[in-house]
Amino acid sequence: MIFLTKIRRTISMAIRNLWLHKLRSFLSVLGIIIGTAAVISLMAFGEGSMQDALEDIKKQGLTNVIVTSVKPPEEATSQRRSFVANYGLTDDDHRRFVETLKNLVTATLPMRVFPAELRPVTDSRLYNGRVVGTTPRHAIVYKLENMIAAGRFLTEQDEEPIPRNVCVIGSELAAELFPGEDPINKTIRISGKDRAFVVVGVLKDRMPNTSGAEIEKYNGDMYIPLKACRSLLGEISFIRATGARGAEKVQLSQVVLTVDDSGDTDAVRDRVRGVADIVRAQLSATHPKKDWDIRIPLDRLEEAERTRDRYRILLAFIAGISLLVGGIGIMNIMLATVTERTREIGIRRALGAKRSDITLQFLLEAVVQTTLGGVIGVLVGLSMVFLVPYVASQFNYRVPAAIHNWSIILAFSVAVAVGVLFGWYPARRAACLDPIEALRHE
Amino acid sequence: MRVIARVENLTKHYFLEGEVVKALRGVTLSFEEGDFVALMGPSGSGKSTLLNLLGCLDRPTSGRYFLGNQDVSTMSDDQLSEIRCRYIGFIFQSYNLIQQYTVVENIEVPLLYQGRVDASTRRRCIRLAEMVGLGERLNHRPTQLSGGQQQRVAIARALVNDPHVILADEPTGNLDSKTSDEIMELLCTLNEAGKTIIMVTHENDIAAWAKRVVRMRDGKVESDVRTAPLGISGSSLASVTP
Incomplete structure (x- = not known):
């Protein structure tokens, strides 16, 4: 119960701190936003065209063997x-x-x-x-x-x-x-x-x-x-x-x-x-x-599925890189924040904050940032998924898109995880400051 | 009088660029409940080090420190945090309020780390703010307050956890003499209400408010005298006892 109150207070505090530096917070999570949006939209377009191809193949009947004259x-x-x-x-x-x-x-x-x-x-x-x-x-x-x-x-x-x-x-x-x-x-x-x-x-x-x-x-x-x-x-x-x-x-x-x-x-x-x-x-x-040829839709299906798996791996790789970049952005800004707020850390320690309290405070600040970044990224990604096919259809292009619920969950939870992962080190650094030194910091 | 804090043969050594700095070389003192002590001495005499140790911000190299009945000299970092949180109130020279918090929220911080924040503690914070004369400025931020007002917030914050001892580090160092007197009057009122105060200062006229003056030199206690305090009414220099 005490722990929950603490978490709640810390989160509201984190949001206030972020609101105090709106532009800075936005820029620092931009990487996360772009990364998440890219994952969602690329996944949707990739899955969409793959599903189209798979449907085409399935239409030919997976238990059929097609022999043609050539x-x-x-x-x-x-x-x-x-x-x-x-x-x-x-x-x-x-x-x-x-x-x-x-x-x-x-x-x-x-x-x-x-x-x-x-x-x-x-x-x-x-x-x-x-x-x-x-x-x-x-x-x-x-x-x-x-x-x-x-x-x-x-x-x-x-x-x-x-x-x-x-x-x-x-x-x-x-x-x-x-x-x-x-x-x-x-x-x-x-x-x-x-x-x-x-x-x-x-x-x-x-x-x-x-x-x-x-x-x-x-x-x-x-x-x-x-x-x-x-x-x-x-x-x-x-x-x-x-x-x-x-x-x-x-x-x-x-x-x-x-x-x-x-x-x-x-x-x-x-x-x-x-x-x-x-x-x-x-x-x-x-x-x-x-003068004949033989087509086996089943073979084509398996090949298409292998292609899809390769595409997914490639996508996961791209997603990983973009979120890594986003995470480094977060870590950078959090380290700067810790230095900037060294005195505040000293005050809090003097007034009874444990190391774990300080860790929690800065960790939650990072996680709140990446979570908001993740939410915005998901929204941007989803609007791309709806917008791009619509715009393309105005020019008579068909862009198939298929949104998977798990791609949203995945992108979002990775964003949150990035906050934990890249917020941890700055938060620990803040927690391990010597309170006396921190209080002297100008 | 009951002894509320006691140090025995306290030493503190620092390692600074390969050299050992002996900041405290065996200090033995005891502080009674309701005392008002001024710690004095030139810079480098160890008075700030002693205050940090008394405030559980640091651990001694050797010697013992009893706060209440507890030996805090060997406690872990987390335990020391707990002690600071429950039994110690801090007042700093540069006020050390958290800039993004309002007056009430600043007063509330120690309770936050005790995990007791609710409507009743909020009311207690508001009462304390009123007591130090800031009832009209509950939702102001530190930057909107004068130095004296900020120090009043800090005093209210030092009281919120009802501490065994209030530690003040040059509480008037950044204030003009009129505001200093106001702050010292406030501290005296608190002392008269039974609060134990240990204050570091290098100004004689500030030390004159205290009941007892401990002078330090080279990491040792040089003198320890009881004095007749100024009292709340007399704030003129004429009544300062040497």
């Missing part, structure tokens, strides 16, 4: 304009995957993707989009359950028994081809083909996938049943781009293998790796020209 290098550099490039994954490959992996893989999603000029049948409007031949499973793998803006996604009935010429379109495609109209039941034609597809569904706006080598935008996609794609459009797609004109024959652009996710994390992890190895071995044997 144009082999010798054909990419081919000079022959009219050559039909024939490469990539085939239906046979897909069939083999299903057979050899049936115990490990719960489902597969074959896809055929090619760029195309899309236009409404009744209009001359034009949009350069993508045609994606796929199956109803697409909605599950790409988590589209809640992304349907109107109508529905593809269903089994669109594939069997007879492929229907229906399509589901992305939000941007819908807005470009049918401005101000309801796209449902409108028809879309693919340039160079004589088939039209009836719109049965429209998707909501989707975030582009930025985790791959190329940014994959989904909002200009037109999804049609894979079987319809094959039987109605043929296997050759023509590419008309600036400076190049060609044709490609690619049976499947991509196959997503969803690995059985039963069992614990490690088991799933090993199973994913195992599937990837089998796929790799199989494709190496059947595709002598390297």
